[in-house]
Amino acid sequence: MGRGNWLPPEHEVSHAAWIDPDRIYCDEDEEDDDSRRFRFLDAKKRVLACLTDSFITLDKRRWLRNDECVWAENDLAMLVAHEDDYSRLHVALVPKVSEDRDFPTRGLAIRHVNQIADGFLVRLHEAFGEIYLRAGPWTSALYQPKKKEAAA
Numbered sequence: 001m002g003r004g005n006w007l008p009p010e011h012e013v014s015h016a017a018w019i020d021p022d023r024i025y026c027d028e029d030e031e032d033d034d035s036r037r038f039r040f041l042d043a044k045k046r047v048l049a050c051l052t053d054s055f056i057t058l059d060k061r062r063w064l065r066n067d068e069c070v071w072a073e074n075d076l077a078m079l080v081a082h083e084d085d086y087s088r089l090h091v092a093l094v095p096k097v098s099e100d101r102d103f104p105t106r107g108l109a110i111r112h113v114n115q116i117a118d119g120f121l122v123r124l125h126e127a128f129g130e131i132y133l134r135a136g137p138w139t140s141a142l143y144q145p146k147k148k149e150a151a152a
Contacts, residue, residue, distance in 0.1 A: 005134045006090040008068050008080045015117035016092035017124060017131045017143065019043065024089060024128075040089075043128075044081070047091055048072055050123035051079060052116055076109040077116070091124070093117055121145070 007016055024043045025036060048057055048071060055072040062070040064080060072079045073096070082090045093116070095109035122145050125131050135141035 005138065005140055006082050006084055006092075007134075008064060008082070008092055008094055015113065015121060015133075016090065017121060017133050018084075018088045018090040018140065019047075019124075019128050019131055021087035021089075023130060025087065040083070043089055044071065046127045047079070047081070047089075047124065050120055050127055052119070055079065076105065076112040093120060118146070 005016070006018065025039050048055075051072055054074040055077075056074065057072045058070060064070060068080055068082050070078050071081050071091075076096055078094050078096060080092045080094050084090060093113050095106075095113045097106045097109050121131070121133070121143060125143055125145055131143045132140040133143045
């Protein structure tokens with residue numbers, strides 16, 4: 001059984017992943033707050049480097065709720081991050097849509113996120129070595145990038 005999932009509430013999330021704390025932090029018992037913060041900021045830079053050039057990193061923090069922060073966005077999508085109680089870093093590509101189902105760019109935003117998600121997940125996997133995706137409502141599984149087919 002995988003470990004828990006996090007999804008930003010009230011958003012249509014197409015692609016969410018989490019990164020094990022062992023991929024970010026050293027032995028937590030030996031690290032002080034400053035070194036943990038440095039490692040977290042380094043992980044944030046590596047995640048942001050996985051986005052396409054159309055995304056702009058936000059200079060100021062923008063919180064969706066208490067513990068959900070928008071790290072980057074473009075006109076149609078945003079990257080939302082959350083660190084849970086187990087120090088797992090969760091990231092989600094979220095289409096920018098209104099609560100209104102008739103929002104004019106709703107379909108375009110959802111399609112945009114679906115198109116860029118595979119590349120984002122591959123780059124995220126390359127940056128951290130292991131990432132986990134939602135496998136079911138309460139479970140997750142190790143991400144396995146799709147193998148490229150050999151050209152004939």
